[in-house]
Amino acid sequence: MNDWALILYCGLITFFTRFSMIALLKKEMFNDRIREVLSYVPSAIFPAIIFPAIFLDNSGFLQFENNPKILASIIAIIIGTLSKNIIATIVAGLAVYWFLIFI
Amino acid sequence: MKSNLNVFFKGVIDVSPLMIPVVPFGLIFGVLAIDIGFTPFETMGMSLIIFGGASQIVLLQLFSGGASSLVIVSSVGAVNSRHLLYGAVVSEHVSDLKLIWKIVISYFLIDQAFARSNEYLKRNKEKNNYFHLIGGGATCWIVWQTTTFLGIILGAAIPDKLGLSFAVPLTFLALLVNDFRKLINVIVIIISGLVATFGFNYIPYKAYVIVAALVGLFVAMILTKMIKKYE
Numbered sequence: 349m350n351d352w353a354l355i356l357y358c359g360l361i362t363f364f365t366r367f368s369m370i371a372l373l374k375k376e377m378f379n380d381r382i383r384e385v386l387s388y389v390p391s392a393i394f395p396a397i398i399f400p401a402i403f404l405d406n407s408g409f410l411q412f413e414n415n416p417k418i419l420a421s422i423i424a425i426i427i428g429t430l431s432k433n434i435i436a437t438i439v440a441g442l443a444v445y446w447f448l449i450f451i
Numbered sequence: 452m453k454s455n456l457n458v459f460f461k462g463v464i465d466v467s468p469l470m471i472p473v474v475p476f477g478l479i480f481g482v483l484a485i486d487i488g489f490t491p492f493e494t495m496g497m498s499l500i501i502f503g504g505a506s507q508i509v510l511l512q513l514f515s516g517g518a519s520s521l522v523i524v525s526s527v528g529a530v531n532s533r534h535l536l537y538g539a540v541v542s543e544h545v546s547d548l549k550l551i552w553k554i555v556i557s558y559f560l561i562d563q564a565f566a567r568s569n570e571y572l573k574r575n576k577e578k579n580n581y582f583h584l585i586g587g588g589a590t591c592w593i594v595w596q597t598t599t600f601l602g603i604i605l606g607a608a609i610p611d612k613l614g615l616s617f618a619v620p621l622t623f624l625a626l627l628v629n630d631f632r633k634l635i636n637v638i639v640i641i642i643s644g645l646v647a648t649f650g651f652n653y654i655p656y657k658a659y660v661i662v663a664a665l666v667g668l669f670v671a672m673i674l675t676k677m678i679k680k681y682e
Contacts, residue, residue, distance in 0.1 A: 446613075
């Protein structure tokens with residue numbers, strides 16, 4: 349598949365998840381139980397992107413020593429939990445990361 | 452009844468504050484896409500065709516890791532499955548609209564726009580209240596395209612040494628800030644993260660995103676059920 353076909357397919361699947369929610373899904377189709385479980389989707393899927401990006405090096409090996417991303421992420425989590433602010437979380441994490449690699 | 456234009460601008464105004472975090476997200480996307488080797492046209496094409504921050508970042512992440520197209524597309528689908536949650540709520544407000552409006556709103560509707568418009572739709576029952584969705588969506592669209600474009604231009608000027616790729620996990624981390632205080636969410640986050648990290652090299656076809664998400668959801672299902680039992 350070339351790059352453009354890939355982009356198009358990703359666009360179609362993104363569009364149709366939204367379209368199905370707007371045009372097809374009805375309130376009765378989801379009971380409280382399904383809705384409750386679906387509310388955990390972000391917690392279930394985002395860590396699958398977050399953790400490997402923090403703990404694995406470029407060749408896919410675990411990297412605990414000399415890894416400034418770990419401390420930076422911990423600080424970001426603390427700031428995020430206290431402030432509940434998206435921007436503050438990103439800025440805190442990047443600031444700590446840059447501090448550790450440049451100083 | 453308010454005019455269509457009035458409702459449209461109400462949508463613009465309501466969504467605008469939520470655009471602040473979208474700005475760095477869009478910039479990072481543009482910078483990373485160029486960094487990974489996509490052309491400026493392809494990068495702009497992604498923002499125009501896909502128009503979804505999380506979808507586009509997952510695409511980049513898996514593409515740079517060498518995942519197959521099938522895995523990339525299904526992972527994007529998995530990331531988007533969170534939208535199904537909104538279905539029940541928003542569909543009742545737009546069920547009478549013409550198909551063309553449903554298509555436009557589906558393309559425009561990202562998390563931020565949805566959240567604000569849903570509050571408005573609950574309070575206002577006028578016939579033209581869907582212009583709020585369109586105003587909010589159009590605002591998101593303009594911000595996302597502009598920041599992608601700026602990211603493409605900046606991408607050439609930003610040195611690799613800055614380690615901007617770290618901004619990807621940080622951005623997703625930031626999207627979870629409301630979940631860090633809830634025990635079940637924290638357990639699900641840790642389990643999904645561990646499965647992805649340790650499965651990264653062992654789960655075939657780079658399907659670790661999907662596998663980790665399914666395991667995480669399964670754990671959420673069991674935990675929520677257990678809590679009900681003991682309440």
